[in-house]
Amino acid sequence: MATELIAVQLIYATPNVIWCRDLHLSAVSTVAQALEQGGFWSDHPELPRHLTTVGVYGQSCEPDHVLQDGDRVEVYRPLVFDPMESRRRRAIHRQAFMTKPPNRPKRRKARLAAAQAQDKQPS
Numbered sequence: 001m002a003t004e005l006i007a008v009q010l011i012y013a014t015p016n017v018i019w020c021r022d023l024h025l026s027a028v029s030t031v032a033q034a035l036e037q038g039g040f041w042s043d044h045p046e047l048p049r050h051l052t053t054v055g056v057y058g059q060s061c062e063p064d065h066v067l068q069d070g071d072r073v074e075v076y077r078p079l080v081f082d083p084m085e086s087r088r089r090r091a092i093h094r095q096a097f098m099t100k101p102p103n104r105p106k107r108r109k110a111r112l113a114a115a116q117a118q119d120k121q122p123s
Contacts (some may be wrong), residue, residue: 003027006069010038013078019043031056032063034073041114051078 004027012019021038030056035041041049051094053076055061067073 006067006071008067008070009072010034010035010040010075011072012040012044012075012077027069029067030063031061031065031067031073033061034067034076040075047075052076053078 005024006029007026008023008025008029010021010023019040021040023034023038024030025034025037029037035054041047052062054063055076056065056067056071058074080098
């Protein structure tokens, strides 16, 4: 009895290099098994196994996720910065370099248009 095989791709991207492996695994393989059989941990021993986040086609998943034929397993790098902190810094930067004077009078287009409409009305 022949075992059914599925095709899976492993991807890990660094700023300089993209590590990629095409694998043929048994039909009931998990993400963790794909990483082991693909040689990811031997090629990247510097990455902590318990902190590494993985996903399938951009959707984060657990290492025990069962793979399907044609899945692309992605190994994600840890964040270098906190996204919320980055947003705060950008907001502060925008406020510091605003080109509009803070005490500029507000536009009164609606009031001006209403006043002009009243002036044009026949008495």
